[in-house]
Amino acid sequence: MKNQHDNVRRLRRSLPGMALVAAAALVACGGSNDAAITPPVTPPPSPAAPVTPAAPALSAQIAARTHYFGLENVDQKSGEIRKDLVVMSWLSNTTYAAAINGKVVLLDASLLRRQDLPEGRTPTTLEEMTAAMPSYILVGKAAPGYTDLAAHIAFKAGATLIGTQEQCDAMETDAKRQQAYAGTAQVLKCSAIVPRGQPEGRSVSALPLADLGACVRAIKQTDASVANADPSLPPAAFDWSADSDLRDIAFWPPGQSATDGVGTSAAANTTSLVYHLTLGGGRNFAITWHDRSGSFKELAPAVAAQLRTLPKTDVHIGSVDVGNPTVNGLRDAAYYLQAVDSKIFFLSGQDAAAQRAGAYNTSELVKRELQNAMAHIGMTDPASPELRVNFDPYDYIKPHYMTFDPAAPAWQRASDRISSTACE
Amino acid sequence: MTKTENARIIHLAAFARRATVAATVALAGASLQAQTTGIPTGGPTSLEATVKARQHFFGFENVDAATGAVRADRLIMSWLTTTTFAVAANGKIFMLDGYINEDQVVAPPARKRTPTGLQELVDLKPEWIFIGHGHSDHTAYVANVAYRTGATMFGAAEHCTAMQTDTTRQFGAGATAKCTAVLPAGAPIGATALDLPFLKPALCLNVVRHLHGAATPRDTSIPANGIEFTAGEDPREAKLWGTGPAAFPNVRSVGSPGGDLSVMYHFTFPGSRAFSFASFDTVGPYKELAPQLIPVLSAFPATDVLIGAVSGANSPTNGLRDPAIYIRDLQPRVFIPSHHDESQRRRGAKGSAGELWKRNLLTSMNHVGIDQARQPEVRFLNDPYDYARPSLLTFDPSSARWDKTGGRANPTCN
Numbered sequence: 001m002k003n004q005h006d007n008v009r010r011l012r013r014s015l016p017g018m019a020l021v022a023a024a025a026l027v028a029c030g031g032s033n034d035a036a037i038t039p040p041v042t043p044p045p046s047p048a049a050p051v052t053p054a055a056p057a058l059s060a061q062i063a064a065r066t067h068y069f070g071l072e073n074v075d076q077k078s079g080e081i082r083k084d085l086v087v088m089s090w091l092s093n094t095t096y097a098a099a100i101n102g103k104v105v106l107l108d109a110s111l112l113r114r115q116d117l118p119e120g121r122t123p124t125t126l127e128e129m130t131a132a133m134p135s136y137i138l139v140g141k142a143a144p145g146y147t148d149l150a151a152h153i154a155f156k157a158g159a160t161l162i163g164t165q166e167q168c169d170a171m172e173t174d175a176k177r178q179q180a181y182a183g184t185a186q187v188l189k190c191s192a193i194v195p196r197g198q199p200e201g202r203s204v205s206a207l208p209l210a211d212l213g214a215c216v217r218a219i220k221q222t223d224a225s226v227a228n229a230d231p232s233l234p235p236a237a238f239d240w241s242a243d244s245d246l247r248d249i250a251f252w253p254p255g256q257s258a259t260d261g262v263g264t265s266a267a268a269n270t271t272s273l274v275y276h277l278t279l280g281g282g283r284n285f286a287i288t289w290h291d292r293s294g295s296f297k298e299l300a301p302a303v304a305a306q307l308r309t310l311p312k313t314d315v316h317i318g319s320v321d322v323g324n325p326t327v328n329g330l331r332d333a334a335y336y337l338q339a340v341d342s343k344i345f346f347l348s349g350q351d352a353a354a355q356r357a358g359a360y361n362t363s364e365l366v367k368r369e370l371q372n373a374m375a376h377i378g379m380t381d382p383a384s385p386e387l388r389v390n391f392d393p394y395d396y397i398k399p400h401y402m403t404f405d406p407a408a409p410a411w412q413r414a415s416d417r418i419s420s421t422a423c424e
Numbered sequence: 425m426t427k428t429e430n431a432r433i434i435h436l437a438a439f440a441r442r443a444t445v446a447a448t449v450a451l452a453g454a455s456l457q458a459q460t461t462g463i464p465t466g467g468p469t470s471l472e473a474t475v476k477a478r479q480h481f482f483g484f485e486n487v488d489a490a491t492g493a494v495r496a497d498r499l500i501m502s503w504l505t506t507t508t509f510a511v512a513a514n515g516k517i518f519m520l521d522g523y524i525n526e527d528q529v530v531a532p533p534a535r536k537r538t539p540t541g542l543q544e545l546v547d548l549k550p551e552w553i554f555i556g557h558g559h560s561d562h563t564a565y566v567a568n569v570a571y572r573t574g575a576t577m578f579g580a581a582e583h584c585t586a587m588q589t590d591t592t593r594q595f596g597a598g599a600t601a602k603c604t605a606v607l608p609a610g611a612p613i614g615a616t617a618l619d620l621p622f623l624k625p626a627l628c629l630n631v632v633r634h635l636h637g638a639a640t641p642r643d644t645s646i647p648a649n650g651i652e653f654t655a656g657e658d659p660r661e662a663k664l665w666g667t668g669p670a671a672f673p674n675v676r677s678v679g680s681p682g683g684d685l686s687v688m689y690h691f692t693f694p695g696s697r698a699f700s701f702a703s704f705d706t707v708g709p710y711k712e713l714a715p716q717l718i719p720v721l722s723a724f725p726a727t728d729v730l731i732g733a734v735s736g737a738n739s740p741t742n743g744l745r746d747p748a749i750y751i752r753d754l755q756p757r758v759f760i761p762s763h764h765d766e767s768q769r770r771r772g773a774k775g776s777a778g779e780l781w782k783r784n785l786l787t788s789m790n791h792v793g794i795d796q797a798r799q800p801e802v803r804f805l806n807d808p809y810d811y812a813r814p815s816l817l818t819f820d821p822s823s824a825r826w827d828k829t830g831g832r833a834n835p836t837c838n
Contacts (some may be wrong), residue, residue: 071801071824243660251779266581343484364664364809386484391809394779400803401815408495410485 534666
């Protein structure tokens with residue numbers, strides 16, 4: 001606990017140096033204006049620093065938000081999103097667009113098979129993600145496949161990135177490269193929820209975001225995986241290339257990849273963050289999301305211990321794209337389910353894992369393998385958590401499938417964990 | 425609405441008084457002697473089972489775990505195969521049709537493709553069951569579920585007659601079907617009954633007799649767009665799902681009278697938005713065979729969410745032209761397809777072909793002249809993955825999306 005409190009204090013001390021520039025250039029719908037991360041004294045931006053461009057037309061903002069969050073949830077005149085629901089859309093791999101307290105939050109920022117037009121297998125574009133005018137972008141893993149578009153969108157929309165200090169640095173580097181800016185002024189706003197150099201599993205960092213009505217918690221973790229089979233469990237192996245949907249290539253022929261060249265140069269490493277968001281206002285609804293899953297049983301037991309200290313989770317969205325499926329099946333992912341102990345689990349990242357292996361639309365098989373893994377590690381109640389599967393590409397951008405009413409009484413159970421880490 | 429159309433309307437004030445064929449609530453007991461062997465009897469297993477069934481069909485977050493009550497401020501529906509849906513609307517629990525395709529006994533480790541069955545429908549404890557038409561792939565379980573739960577069935581008078589036959593055959597000569605006729609015997613195609621009182625104050629009800637599916641020659645006024653039942657099927661289906669004998673082969677419907685007599689139901693939430701949803705469980709080629717439906721459906725009260733059969737005998741010849749014509753005339757804001765799963769698999773197709781059928785529907789809507797701006801949001805359902813997936817079919821009736829200003833009116837419930 002002391003470590004956690006120390007970490008919060010360190011975070012607060014570092015905030016004035018984190019959130020910089022562009023506050024005055026916030027645009028119609030989006031951009032963060034959270035007082036908790038706005039420095040009391042904002043250093044003047046470098047005269048040479050690129051400035052946030054004009055916002056996309058309001059009609060484009062409304063169209064993007066309507067696509068991601070549903071016509072019934074978006075005001076067609078102002079683009080405002082209803083605040084009483086949490087609405088999420090799967091954009092592919094581990095990237096989601098979320099509407100929380102009426103604000104747009106991206107979880108990662110990358111698109112599989114990205115094209116310039118939304119006519120391919122992935123039905124959205126960088127342009128549309130930008131037009132949604134996110135206020136925040138949570139960085140799970142700063143690497144291709146996860147944050148290719150994060151710096152670009154953050155700059156264009158005035159969004160605040162959240163990640164480790166190293167991830168903030170990587171995103172800043174991306175932005176400067178993309179804007180051809182060689183100066184020293186900050187281009188992006190980025191809140192380092194985890195300070196530089198923190199070991200994995202050291203603590204649960206917490207960051208209140210008033211405009212989201214949320215407490216964001218993060219645990220630094222590793223996605224490294226063991227190469228040997230777990231001798232304590234029944235043998236398991238999963239082949240991502242098996243049983244591909246042979247119709248897929250006819251339904252969704254490969255198109256022209258995006259030509260804008262936007263990407264990330266973040267160096268590959270094993271660091272990623274597990275995020276936990278508790279919504280405020282007395283609604284007590286919580287989401288856990290992580291875009292990578294490592295072998296924490298052997299390599300980072302401290303991460304598992306920290307996961308178990310998190311407050312209760314209602315909806316858990318977690319990557320099943322583990323690093324050792326041929327020797328341990330989806331065991332590593334199952335351990336996250338066990339540690340988080342949520343009410344609902346959404347599989348994530350299975351589309352990217354399958355496509356890397358040359359297979360398509362295999363989510364049903366992934367679900368079954370995950371169920372096997374859950375049984376192997378002792379999760380014997382088939383209804384806990386309830387598995388909800390998004391099938392690619394059919395469930396990309398189906399906001400109604402991931403709409404939650406935080407006020408619903410059913411989220412509260414006597415067995416819920418109590419928070420051991422205050423946000424304040 | 426013309427005078428002729430008005431004449432078709434059956435003003436139900438008087439009709440409603442005599443419409444209840446039998447109102448005797450005759451909940452079956454375990455001791456009742458079934459007249460046909462293999463007929464399950466007895467009511468819902470327990471309150472716990474009812475809660476579990478409702479959580480399955482409507483999402484645990486929408487169900488009171490102590491009472492089984494479902495939140496009243498949403499329309500929540502679950503597709504249970506073919507044209508059968510479990511519905512929670514304004515707190516009322518009911519079913520559209522009552523048939524489970526491939527309700528089979530599948531031995532583990534093979535997996536059952538259909539994630540529900542007859543007993544779960546009983547445990548759901550519906551208050552009402554609406555019969556779209558009388559064929560057994562829509563009504564096989566209706567009489568059984570209704571008798572065992574006390575649910576009231578609704579249909580044309582002919583359907584009520586058939587349900588009484590089913591009830592007698594399954595539960596004995598003294599068993600009475602609780603069925604309310606929404607249309608009198610012999611009502612012609614195009615007959616409507618508006619603002620029926622049976623569901624008030626929770627919901628308002630409109631009905632229209634429409635046309636059962638049929639094959640017609642190719643419509644040469646529009647581009648060819650036929651689709652074979654095997655088109656788009658998933659070759660992995662047989663590997664993914666097990667099969668087995670029918671769980672309840674003797675629970676079926678005689679299917680007549682009223683086999684192809686088809687009724688569309690239209691429900692409205694009371695309130696300023698007049699949010700409405702409707703369902704037709706067979707899709708007829710009324711352009712050729714019943715053109716009198718065109719003005720009737722074109723003048724029908726506004727429909728926000730329309731569930732409609734999209735597959736039938738006319739699919740190979742005319743694709744999804746017929747459901748597109750229903751959409752053209754009813755002008756829903758959201759369209760949800762049904763029946764394509766059973767329709768394909770009954771004919772030997774592997775199924776799970778939603779993507780191709782969705783594309784055919786989109787093309788068909790263009791062909792029949794629906795401007796892009798007026799085309800509804802299509803929430804296509806892919807079998808079997810979208811069975812019992814209520815999040816896909818949850819609607820907030822209070823949303824501004826359903827505002828009727830400047831559009832077709834829904835005077836129902838006013």
